[in-house]
Amino acid sequence: MxxxxxxxxxxxxxxxxxxxxxxxxxxxxxxxxxxxxxxxxxxxxxxxxxxxxxxxxxxGIYFANPTHAGLSARDVAIDTVGGGAPAWLVEGKGDRSTWAIHIHGLGSPRAGTLRGVQIAADLGYTSLVISYRNDGGGPTAGSGRSSLGVTEVEDAEAAVHYAMQNGAQRIVLFGWSMGATIALQLVDRARYHGIVAGVVLESPVLDWVAVIKANCVRSGLPAATGILAIPWLALRPLSHMVGLPTTIPLRDLDWVERAAELTVPTLIIHGTRDDSAPIRVSQVLHDLRPDLVDLEVFTAGHTLSWNSDPERWRSTVTEWLSAHVNSDGR
Structure with missing residues (x-):
């Protein structure tokens, strides 16, 4: 090569x-x-x-499907407002009360989350590997454009309901990149307090403004160029002109500003070479909430921490879940 x-x-x-x-x-x-x-x-x-x-x-999408990842899964459909959203169901062994819901990022297929599903399976969790609207696998809505997690969260919420209807008493959310944006919105909903027991975030998008600026720099543009995009996301009728189904409430999606509102134990895994979702945002959130947010740093690019050191990634997540979710012995 x-x-x-x-x-x-x-x-x-x-x-x-x-x-x-x-x-x-x-x-x-x-x-x-x-x-x-x-x-x-x-x-x-x-x-x-x-x-x-x-x-x-x-x-970094290492496994093409659950079978390739050594997992036994069956296809299910999650009922959403836009129709059935395909998902893989990997049934846990032993106690079926703990489920993991795996949420992929923007532009990535759900197969990308199988790196984390393996760990959930090893711990005996039942896993639901979901799709959502306009991701290429889930239902198509409106213009087919992403709303950066704002409307996609409704489909993830439908997956939470599916899990609860099928025996889940507590849920761990795995969010990759924009999947973290979706996961944190779920955690923020009062009706899931006591249900969501932990959150594992890989290369999370915690502040869209910082991400937009970083991607401008990656494209060879000044970071300040990203400021020009903000009105097109946050204001009507500009957001409508670019085909977005809704305005993007960027302040609501800024988890550094909202750090005091976090309530669930959270593990962040982030790479120092991430030029898409800056690691400095994760570091600031960890510094603000060391009581609740753990940060593990890898020498890796965006969503590539597992690939850079699979054994360390696996042991990090396994030990953290064992301490924060399985500590009651279940």
């Missing part, structure tokens, strides 16, 4: 090929000269064999 900052990064990753198929890569990097490196394929999609010149996307 071409030598890039991504392809020489520590950890295990996946290549998703534009002509179909995927290939998992080993952690070891072999030097092939100043412009090339090689990594061994450890697994690939059935019947797939890449050829020289094939184009592929570098990805």
């Amino acid at each position: 071409d030598r890039t900052a991504q392809t020489i990064t520590d950890g295990i990753y996946n290549l998703w090929f534009e002509n179909g198929g995927w290939a998992q890569l080993s952690a070891e990097v072999f030097d092939r000269g100043p412009a090339r490196i090689a990594r061994a394929m450890t697994s690939s999609s059935p019947g797939f064999s890449p050829s020289a010149g094939d184009r592929a996307s570098w990805s």
